[in-house]
Amino acid sequence: MTQTLRRTALYTRLSKDDDVQGESESIKTQKAMLSQYAAEHGFLTVETYVDDGYSGLNFERPDFLRMLSDIEDGKIDMVITKDLSRLGRDHLKVGFYTEIFFPTKRVRYIAVNDGIDTKNSNNDIAALKNVMNEFYSRDNSRKIRSSIKARAKAGLYRSSFNPLGYRKSPDNKNKLIIDEETAPIIRNIFELAAAGWGAHKIRTHFEKTQVPAPSWFLHQRGEKDYSKRFEIPQNKYLWSHTVISNIIKNRLYLGHTVMCKTETLFKVGLSVRNPEEKQIIVENTHEPLVSQEDFDHANGKIQSRKREDNSGNTSIFSGLIKCGTCGKAMSQRYWTKKDRHKIFMCGTYAGFGKDKCTDHRVFYDDLYNAVLEDIRACAQMTFADRDKAISFVSKQKGKATATQEQTAAVKLKAADKRLADLNRLVDKLYEDFIGGRVTEANFGRLIAKYQQEQTDSEQQIAAMRDTLNEKTETESNILSWVDLIGRYHDIQALTAEILNELICRIEVHDRQTNGGELQQTVDIHYRFVGLLKGTVYPAKVLPSSAQQRWDKEKGKEQQSK
Numbered sequence: 434m435t436q437t438l439r440r441t442a443l444y445t446r447l448s449k450d451d452d453v454q455g456e457s458e459s460i461k462t463q464k465a466m467l468s469q470y471a472a473e474h475g476f477l478t479v480e481t482y483v484d485d486g487y488s489g490l491n492f493e494r495p496d497f498l499r500m501l502s503d504i505e506d507g508k509i510d511m512v513i514t515k516d517l518s519r520l521g522r523d524h525l526k527v528g529f530y531t532e533i534f535f536p537t538k539r540v541r542y543i544a545v546n547d548g549i550d551t552k553n554s555n556n557d558i559a560a561l562k563n564v565m566n567e568f569y570s571r572d573n574s575r576k577i578r579s580s581i582k583a584r585a586k587a588g589l590y591r592s593s594f595n596p597l598g599y600r601k602s603p604d605n606k607n608k609l610i611i612d613e614e615t616a617p618i619i620r621n622i623f624e625l626a627a628a629g630w631g632a633h634k635i636r637t638h639f640e641k642t643q644v645p646a647p648s649w650f651l652h653q654r655g656e657k658d659y660s661k662r663f664e665i666p667q668n669k670y671l672w673s674h675t676v677i678s679n680i681i682k683n684r685l686y687l688g689h690t691v692m693c694k695t696e697t698l699f700k701v702g703l704s705v706r707n708p709e710e711k712q713i714i715v716e717n718t719h720e721p722l723v724s725q726e727d728f729d730h731a732n733g734k735i736q737s738r739k740r741e742d743n744s745g746n747t748s749i750f751s752g753l754i755k756c757g758t759c760g761k762a763m764s765q766r767y768w769t770k771k772d773r774h775k776i777f778m779c780g781t782y783a784g785f786g787k788d789k790c791t792d793h794r795v796f797y798d799d800l801y802n803a804v805l806e807d808i809r810a811c812a813q814m815t816f817a818d819r820d821k822a823i824s825f826v827s828k829q830k831g832k833a834t835a836t837q838e839q840t841a842a843v844k845l846k847a848a849d850k851r852l853a854d855l856n857r858l859v860d861k862l863y864e865d866f867i868g869g870r871v872t873e874a875n876f877g878r879l880i881a882k883y884q885q886e887q888t889d890s891e892q893q894i895a896a897m898r899d900t901l902n903e904k905t906e907t908e909s910n911i912l913s914w915v916d917l918i919g920r921y922h923d924i925q926a927l928t929a930e931i932l933n934e935l936i937c938r939i940e941v942h943d944r945q946t947n948g949g950e951l952q953q954t955v956d957i958h959y960r961f962v963g964l965l966k967g968t969v970y971p972a973k974v975l976p977s978s979a980q981q982r983w984d985k986e987k988g989k990e991q992q993s994k
Contacts, residue, residue, distance in 0.1 A: 439510040439541070441476040442500055443467040446484045446519045460485050463515045470545055476511060489522030504538050516546040532867055590690055590718070594656050597647040598686065598722050609719040615650055616722055619686060623723045626681050626731035632674040639672050646672045687728055688721030689714055748775075749929040750800070750939065756781065757942035757956060759790045765797070774798075777941065795941050795953060803955050805927050808918070808935060811965070815915050816922035826911045826962055845894065852890040859883050914961035935959060 445463040460483060471478045480503065482496040503509050512535065514520050521527045535542045535551060542551045590607050598619035599609040621644075625635050639646075649669045652659040662668050684691055692713045723731075754763045756779040763777040775797035781790040815822040862879055865871040871879075918935065940956040958964050 439476050440479045440508065441471050441511040441513060442503070442509045443471065443478055443481040444497070444500060444512055444514050444519065445482070446487060446489065446494065446497070446514075448486070448488050463519070466515060466545070467513050471513060476513070479509065489518060489520075492521060492523070492526055501534075504535075504540055509540060511541045511543070513543045513545065515544070517544045517549060520544070533863075537873065590692075594651060595654075596683075596685055597650065597680070599719070611720055611722065615647075618644060619680065619722050622677060622680055623686070623727055623731045627727060632677040632681070635677050636672045636674045640670050643670045644672075645669050647676060681731055684714065684728075686722045687716075687725060688719055689716045690718040748797075749927055749932055750777070750797075751929070753932060753936055754800070754939045754941060756790060756793050757940040757954070758793065761790070763793065763795075763941060791943055793941050793943055795955075799953075800939075800941070800955065801927060804932075804936075804939065804957060805924070807955075807957050808921060808927075808931075809924055811959075812918045812921040812924060815919040819915060819919070822915050822919075823911055826914065826965065827908075848890055848894045852887065852894065855883055855887050855890060859887070910961040914959060917960070937963070 443464065445460050445467070447459050447463075464481060464483075467481075468478060480500075482500045484494040484496045487494045487497075500509070500512070504512075517527060517531075520530065531542055531549075531551065534540075543549065590601070590609050595601060595612070596609070598612060598616045600612040602608040602610045622635060625638070630638070646669065648657070648659050648662065651657040652663060680686070692715075748765045751765075752762075754777055755761065756763055759779065759781045761780040764780050764783060766776055766778055766783075768774045768776055777793075777795050777797065777800065779790050779793040782792045811822075814825070859880065862871060862876065862883065866873070866876040921931070921935070924931070936957060937960055938958040940958070942954045942956070944951055944953045946952075956964050
């Protein structure tokens with residue numbers, strides 16, 4: 434009796450964690466074993482696929498994907514691996530390939546050492562093997578994370594590259610020592626920040642004075658290859674303001690080691706930033722480049738958002754005041770005729786003229802009085818009747834009624850139940866298909882229907898939860914705002930610190946005439962609650978004597994033209 438030769442693929446894999454450079458001995462062993470097995474059983478080997486140095490949790494392996502493509506093209510009748518773990522270590526994905534993908538493509542699968550052969554009906558051990566293989570990877574991942582944390586708690590520096598200002602000790606690669614070539618750059622950054630310079634200004638200064646960027650030192654010392662970047666010589670001095678900001682905030686320069694800033698999620702492979710309380714900080718592990726006092730002073734200056742104008746004066750509104758039309762920051766200037774009156778003017782208008790935006794001019798004193806009046810009104814209302822203030826802001830923010838919240842909660846509960854039912858139906862359908870109780874055609878039709886309903890249900894549930902969470906967050910923010918603003922019920926003057934604590938943004942709109950009276954609306958966006966319309970004393974800028982004089986002189990200029 435003539436036996437039909439089955440076109441066979443031999444698949445081999447080895448994790449990079451177990452490997453050495455070059456093709457590993459284990460891969461060679463797998464190839465030899467699988468080739469001998471195929472020959473002894475009369476299988477025709479048409480291709481050998483090798484993924485050397487790839488984790489079993491990663492299913493985007495080059496040769497694995499090439500094998501799947503060949504299966505889709507009908508080039509392969511059989512796949513053989515040494516064991517199930519060579520196919521992968523994620524039990525859900527391995528189960529999909531062995532129990533759904535291979536059978537639907539009429540491909541026979543054999544895991545030699547595990548005694549798995551999809552030609553046989555008794556492969557119940559495969560599910561347990563898959564779970565154990567994933568447990569192995571999960572246990573390895575846990576051990577690696579524990580080792581990393583232990584090293585971090587010991588204050589060992591583990592990054593691949595030297596941070597600017599330091600170098601790794603020649604005697605101990607996990608200990609930092611001061612790099613005398615680059616340390617002055619770090620000290621200069623903190624000095625400039627403490628003097629009120631922002632990251633953008635420092636970046637521009639370094640570019641003009643030709644201070645090499647951190648990437649240049651890494652490239653020059655052979656730590657990273659930036660040959661393409663430095664084909665343009667000027668790029669040597671091209672700093673990023675983000676890099677400068679991160680340096681100013683980095684406690685490494687206080688002599689502390691901060692590790693475990695990020696964490697890689699198991700199986701997902703996504704790196705997420707750990708909150709500060711989960712980061713591991715070990716103090717005094719190396720010599721500091723900046724004192725705690727200078728560090729706090731520099732960061733305090735950055736946080737205060739103060740900026741100087743061309744005359745060297747700092748406005749308490751810096752970083753807050755925006756044009757109500759184009760959104761551009763408004764710059765502080767001086768009207769030098771007769772008296773020196775500070776005014777704010779739209780940056781777009783100042784830079785590009787009236788074709789792009791109008792001046793949105795507002796005098797400093799007028800703006801100051803309007804903002805102070807609005808803060809005082811909100812604070813006094815809150816101080817006088819806290820519940821009334823909460824009710825007022827809740828209406829402004831469109832707080833849902835108790836009935837609406839209850840309805841949303843009931844709908845969410847029903848949607849959760851339906852999704853759980855769908856999950857059970859999918860599991861049962863999968864079991865019936867494997868057991869031969871459901872045909873392939875019915876399986877395909879029903880699984881598509883259930884999966885679409887699962888997707889729809891998940892989207893509805895996510896939307897409803899977001900809505901309920903938003904309501905809860907809004908209520909919390911309202912309480913935070915009431916507690917914050919209430920402390921200023923007796924406010925007499927504005928400072929930059931008060932404004933930055935209370936306000937996110939101030940939008941100045943164009944002047945308009947209302948009932949023969951010139952007015953200018955100022956929208957104040959408070960922290961936690963944003964813009965509140967219809968406050969007790971809406972922020973309106975009335976024309977000051979300086980404003981009236983400006984308008985009068987501008988009118989004369991227009992007539993003379």
